[in-house]
Amino acid sequence: MSPNDNTEQPTGEPLGASASDSARRVSRRHLLIGGAAAGAGAVAAVGIGAATGSLSSQSDSDNTGSPKNSKEYESAAKLFGEGTVSPYGKHQAGIVEPNPLQAxxxxxxxxxxxxxxxxxxxxxxxxxxxxxxxxxxxxxxxxxxxxxxxxxxxxxxxxxxxxxxxxxxxxxxxxxxxxxxxxxxxxxxxxxxxxxxxxxxxxxxxxxxxxxxxxxxxxxxxxxxxxxxxxxxxxxxxxxxxxxxxxxxxxxxxxxxxxxxxxxxxxxxxxxxxxxxxxxxxxxxxxxxxxxxxxxxxxxxxxxxxxxxxxxxxxxxxxxxxxxxxxxxxxxxxxxxxxxxxxxxxxxxxxxxxxxxxxxxxxxxxxxxxxxxxxxxxxxxxxxxxxxxxxxxxxxxxxxxxxxxxxxxxxxxxxxxxxxxxxxxxxxxxxx
Ligand code: HEM
Structure with a gap:
């Protein structure tokens, strides 16, 4: 059963992934969060680079992936703010989606x-x-x-x-x-x-x-x-x-x-x-x-x-x-x-x-x-x-x-x- 009637589809997940794989599946939002918080360097760099129109942030980031300067902070924050959750679907949004739930x-x-x-x-x-x-x-x-x-x-x-x-x-x-x-x-x-x-x-x-x-x-x-x-x-x-x-x-x-x-x-x-x-x-x-x-x-x-x-x-x-x-x-x-x-x-x-x-x-x-x-x-x-x-x-x-x-x-x-x-x-x- 797919509970994800309301969110963007995750990218790159193989069809038929197991339940435990699915539980950990990576939506665009996870990537952004994971990138910003846990330092998935490449993901963070692509995201931030795309937002600023440059790729320089990859080399600017330290290996924790945390934004190092105020400009990076701004970019990361902007990407966060851009996240959307579709209001349409079989169930109303805000109950099982998005995952993780908002702050x-x-x-x-x-x-x-x-x-x-x-x-x-x-x-x-x-x-x-x-x-x-x-x-x-x-x-x-x-x-x-x-x-x-x-x-x-x-x-x-x-x-x-x-x-x-x-x-x-x-x-x-x-x-x-x-x-x-x-x-x-x-x-x-x-x-x-x-x-x-x-x-x-x-x-x-x-x-x-x-x-x-x-x-x-x-x-x-x-x-x-x-x-x-x-x-x-x-x-x-x-x-x-x-x-x-x-x-x-x-x-x-x-x-x-x-x-x-x-x-x-x-x-x-x-x-x-x-x-x-x-x-x-x-x-x-x-x-x-x-x-x-x-x-x-x-x-x-x-x-x-x-x-x-x-x-x-x-x-x-x-x-x-x-x-x-x-x-x-x-x-x-x-x-x-x-x-x-x-x-x-x-x-x-x-x-x-x-x-x-x-x-x-x-x-x-x-x-x-x-x-x-x-x-x-x-x-x-x-x-x-x-x-x-x-x-x-x-x-x-x-x-x-x-x-x-x-x-x-x-x-x-x-x-x-x-x-x-x-x-x-x-x-x-x-x-x-
Ligand atoms: C301020 C009040 C409450 C606090 C601080 C609290 C805290 C917790 C904590 C720390 C756990 C263990 C971790 C977890 O499985 O989530 C838990 C489990 C749980 N709580 Fe509460 N809780 C509160 C009120 C309630 C109420 C009002 C209900 C429902 C009537 C409830 C139902 C449950 C259930 C069903 C579990 C899982 C039990 C299991 O292991 O099967 N809780 N709660």
């Missing part, structure tokens, strides 16, 4: 105005789609007053989600049963200002100004249809800061995202992507966003070994406590010399792991840090939160060593409509 993330939720009826929703989605197309291609939005800001697409993707109220206004019979607030968990301390919403935009790019400009343009598009409910911004390491494919670290310093379904290996249809039986949502997904505060002041006082036992993985490389490498499988049966489990009974990975393969979720967490708070914008995709996210979170809510240092403060669920074709618009299947 700057903004979730914005809107409430529909009372006057925004079925026809208005259709108009709204067409307007938004037009600007998604323009902005992701690096063109100014409709009547863009600052089109220069759109010239750096930096792998911009804009993923759209629908709350129950939007679907209901279009057709009350089409609201999936899971599209509702999640059942309450005992430890929740939810704040309405980070929860709910009728429409969600997830704007992601490798440049923060690109994200800010795209959001401002879309906010303008939405002004006569909806009002802003909340905005939550997050980040990963800057693009190029580490080799492509590195699992991100969260604000607790842990490698976070290791055990996750992989579109190159796992069957995503029926696990992450809705199938034909989901009707208008086929090719779409169900999205859960949880804002989780981390109590870092007390966490910082915990011994390193205890922090590792809390998760069940080490801090240097994210290896399970029963292994040495990040990718080693966790051995939940292993015991130490005292006969105690090496991965504690209430360690996060033991409690989060399910024996039911249908209970997995595609995790897409990002860090946040604002107003003196830090934590994780825990985001995940699946076909049904009630049978995937909820049972996992029920186990964690009941017992997880990590609970002493985290508080869930925001919660939202959105239906992610499928992707769209050129000439179509996001969410069109909802209108029959």
């Amino acid at each position: 700057n993330i903004r979730y914005a939720a809107y409430d529909l105005l009372p006057s925004t009826d079925r026809n208005a929703i259709k108009r709204m989605l067409r307007v938004v789609t037009g600007d998604i197309e323009r902005l992701t291609e690096g063109r100014g939005a409709l009547a863009d007053s600052e089109p220069e800001l759109a010239e750096i697409p930096a792998n911009l993707t804009i993923t759209v989600g629908f709350g129950a109220e939007l679907v209901r206004r279009v057709n009350p019979n089409l609201v999936p049963d899971w599209l509702a607030p999640l059942p309450a968990f005992t430890r929740d301390q939810l704040d309405a200002s980070y929860s709910g919403g009728d429409l969600m935009l997830n704007i992601q790019a490798d440049d923060p100004l690109t994200v800010a400009h795209a959001h401002r343009m879309l906010m303008r598009d939405l002004a006569s249809f909806a009002s802003i409910r909340w905005v939550q911004s997050g980040f990963r390491r800057a693009a190029g800061a580490e080799p492509a494919g590195t699992t991100m670290r969260n604000m607790m310093g842990q490698v976070d995202g290791t055990v996750n379904p992989d579109p190159e290996v796992d069957e995503f249809d029926g696990l992450v992507w809705e199938t034909a039986k989901a009707g208008w949502l086929a090719g779409g997904s169900a999205f859960v966003l949880r804002r989780i505060d981390m109590l870092l002041d007390t966490w910082d006082k915990v011994a390193r070994s205890a922090r590792e036992e809390t998760i069940g993985r080490d801090l240097p490389v994210g290896a399970p406590l029963t292994g040495t490498k990040e990718t080693d499988p966790a051995d939940f049966e292993a015991v130490n010399s005292l006969g105690l489990p090496v991965i504690p009974d209430f360690a996060h990975i033991r409690r989060a792991r399910s024996t039911d393969p249908n209970e997995r979720i595609l995790r897409r967490g990002v860090n946040f840090e604002d107003n003196g708070k830090a934590g994780l914008l825990f985001a995940c995709y699946q076909v049904n939160p009630l049978t995937q996210f909820v049972p996992i979170q029920q186990r964690l809510d009941e017992l997880d060593l990590l609970n002493q240092w985290i508080v869930h403060v925001g919660s939202a669920v959105f239906a992610i409509p499928p992707g769209f074709k050129k000439g179509g618009f996001v969410g069109e299947t909802l209108f029959g």
Whole structure:
């Protein structure tokens, strides 16, 4: 199965490459990142040379491939900013593509105005789609007053989600049963200002100004249809800061995202992507966003070994406590010399792991840090939160060593409509 409906095709990959080859395949974006960050000298030189119109940068580069002078920096940065991700495809962009995911993330939720009826929703989605197309291609939005800001697409993707109220206004019979607030968990301390919403935009790019400009343009598009409910911004390491494919670290310093379904290996249809039986949502997904505060002041006082036992993985490389490498499988049966489990009974990975393969979720967490708070914008995709996210979170809510240092403060669920074709618009299947 190819998850790459949305991105440029990689160059030079032999047909029939194995799954593990494919997992490491090199898209144009990887080449640029790899070239800039890891110093694939020739690639970096060709890229930079092409941008500056000279080949001199090859000899100017040191053998780390890092830009040596400000001019090279400018060129490398420009190439980065030029990266585009097609908004078209079977699935919306910004979920499994691009790979690696971008560094700057903004979730914005809107409430529909009372006057925004079925026809208005259709108009709204067409307007938004037009600007998604323009902005992701690096063109100014409709009547863009600052089109220069759109010239750096930096792998911009804009993923759209629908709350129950939007679907209901279009057709009350089409609201999936899971599209509702999640059942309450005992430890929740939810704040309405980070929860709910009728429409969600997830704007992601490798440049923060690109994200800010795209959001401002879309906010303008939405002004006569909806009002802003909340905005939550997050980040990963800057693009190029580490080799492509590195699992991100969260604000607790842990490698976070290791055990996750992989579109190159796992069957995503029926696990992450809705199938034909989901009707208008086929090719779409169900999205859960949880804002989780981390109590870092007390966490910082915990011994390193205890922090590792809390998760069940080490801090240097994210290896399970029963292994040495990040990718080693966790051995939940292993015991130490005292006969105690090496991965504690209430360690996060033991409690989060399910024996039911249908209970997995595609995790897409990002860090946040604002107003003196830090934590994780825990985001995940699946076909049904009630049978995937909820049972996992029920186990964690009941017992997880990590609970002493985290508080869930925001919660939202959105239906992610499928992707769209050129000439179509996001969410069109909802209108029959
Ligand atoms: C701030 C809160 C959280 C932090 C800091 C955190 C951190 C981590 C870390 C470090 C790992 C191990 C590496 C990996 O496989 O990714 C992990 C695994 C995992 N987490 Fe979390 N997590 C948090 C919340 C959640 C929530 C809310 C869920 C879902 C309800 C969840 C589900 C999982 C799953 C399914 C795994 C993989 C378990 C396995 O090995 O099979 N996590 N988490």
